[in-house]
Amino acid sequence: MPERGARDLSPGTQARFDRFSPTGPKTSLLTVPGAVGAEVAGFTPVGDVMGCVVHQVGYTETSTWSADRIGQLADILRAGYQTALDRLVEEATAIGAHGVLGIDFTITSPDGLVQEFVALGTAVRATAGPRPRRPFTTGLPGQDVAKLMLAGWVPVRVAVGISGRAFTDRWGRPMVNEWVGNIEVPMATELATAVRTAARAEFTREIGDCGADGGIVSDLKFDLWPVHDVAVAAMATVIGTAITRFREGPVAPTSTLKILPLTRI
Template sequence: MHPRAGRYAESGLRTSLLSAPGAVGAEAVGLRPIGEVMGCVVARSEELTSGLRHGYATALDRLRAEASALGADGVLAIACTVTRVSATVREFTVLGTAVRAERGVRPARPFTTGLPGPDVAKLLYAGWVPVTVAIGIDGGTTYDIAMRDRPGEEVRAPTELVTRVRAGARAEFTGAVAASGADGGLVTSTTLRAWRLGPTGVGAVTSVFGTAVAQVGAGARRGVAGAVLPLSDE
């Protein structure tokens, strides 16, 4: 048994990171919170983009291992953070709340999602299920002598770099959704970090975070979903 899951079993305590509305939304569709789960890794990488990919993937794998050890069917409201320790060392942490299905068919492996309980409830009532957290990352560098000579004006090279890495991250996110066997993806957040490289250079890295979802029903049932999370102002 996973060490953290073993401590849960010994203490008998069950923790949750869900808000009160989040817990109510999850329980409304038969997902009972059974414990907070975490995955983390401190990793060294000379290459930023591949280091981010590996760090997030490792942390998420460890979170899934904890959830499986608890007998969970899924993990809700996953938050991913990265802390820079040094120029080449970063700490990756993912936190979420494991849930167990009280009825219906249990998945072969725990699903993962960054969506909170009410949003997951809305998905389930509408005939969709979360499959896995999906992440797309891309980065690059560019140099242009014009960045030094034209202050206050748009410089083409950095603009093209940011556009390119954003497109690359979106494409990688879409690929991750397709690789999971899901029918679509919900983007929940994006990040962009850019920095100067001397007087004529710039670097940029962007990330796209979301959830791959699969359709299992005939379509939305608005009257039922509205009891958990309003779909409109009506």
Template sequence: MTVDGWDGRGLPPVARARIARAADDGVKTSLLSTAGAAGLVAAGFDVVGEVLGTTVMQIGWTGFTGCGWYGASGGMFGPGTVVSSRTQWSGYAPYVNALKRGRDLAMGRMTEEAAALGADGVVGIRLTDERMEGRKREFMALGTAVRSRGRVRPARPFTTDLTGQDFAKLISAGWIPAGLTYGISVGIRHDDWRTQSQIAPFAGNTEVVGYTELVNHVRADARREFAERAARIGGDAALATDVRSHVWPLEIGENHRDHVAECVIVGNVIARFHTGHRPITKSLSILPLRSMR
């Protein structure tokens, strides 16, 4: 099935129209600030144009969302916190896979448009995940495609969420972005007797150990996936630039209440291309000539 002659593969018609328009009028649109554009030029790169990738996902099946708790009173026989990577207990893997597919499709379409423009990379990327009506989610990747003035071309455009200024600093220090990556995890934990007693109205100021365990496990699992995806890209280091998480309650059944946590980590894989002890460019010292009195 096709929509407007597009079957979902390759660039959508609107993206191809943007490419043709950029070739016709020669106007190079950008999402960079004035300082970011100046930093980009100083680093030896030129703006090619604004690029966009987007997709809308229907997430109709999240899997069995139980925590695997099977004990009697007290809730002492459950497996504790269960994260999405351990599918033997939790069915959140289908939900997490849908989130990953949405991000990957948006990033892939944005990068494909940048390649069609002859770009070497995309800087200042904004990744968004917006909830729509019902169970639909829109994933969008938006950035500025850039091209080096040098003669060495990468096999595929690099991606980074660094600003133009930070990108210029990275280049001047002998590093280049290899790719933007992420890690996602969703975990669920039963509100056992101890947790319920710690959140009771008269419990006072005390740590809710169960919730602490939940967020720690989910963040650790997201960091593990972030590291694994970064390793597949290659490079010499990874810089985490954003860590977001939220927790919400879930009523499984009568006398069975769980809490769910989701964590997303986004960051940049970077590679070293200059191994000298000094950066390629030096900072310029500026001293005031006026009296310091």
């Protein structure tokens, strides 16, 4: 078992850490194709790992909802994803993992006053080759990681971009009029475009900040809702994996074979 280091683990992480034994069974959240893909990529599962945090959703005055509330919700999302991921990496580091595959995020809010962020994944060790100083993280399954590495790419870490905004009609006109019919709501369209663009820009900055060469988007979330009939709010989240090239791999095919010769069967 690896040394735990000077930094103490949280009680919950410590309890999960104590489950792991060098000679005991190894748990995994990978599917069968994912487990086989991880083996092809040179990784062995050492256990499932988790990071979680519960955030309170603070109160803001109704009159300032459009300006402040949506920004506060975006900050909660940003902090929740990052804290859950950091704690997952902390647990993976404690059991001597070199990376975490198939990370999945879930957010639950039982009462609307608090939100729980949970990150779950499978910690793996490299069977050969250089080991990273800090475990890499990715939401990609084992088979996709194998394809990446065979092509000369390696995952670096999960990247998240979030944007939340609200637009208000300065004249106080209703956002939606059910009697008008099927027409575009220009302010909502403008907001949706702006929020998605900002989330993608933050995702791109996250990739650049870790020195990666590119990113693979694995999940897009978007919500848009009216506020007090005269405003509209939107939230966009982009989740993916920052990747970097470590060698030139084989060239991907640029065309498909429309006819399969019988000689190839």
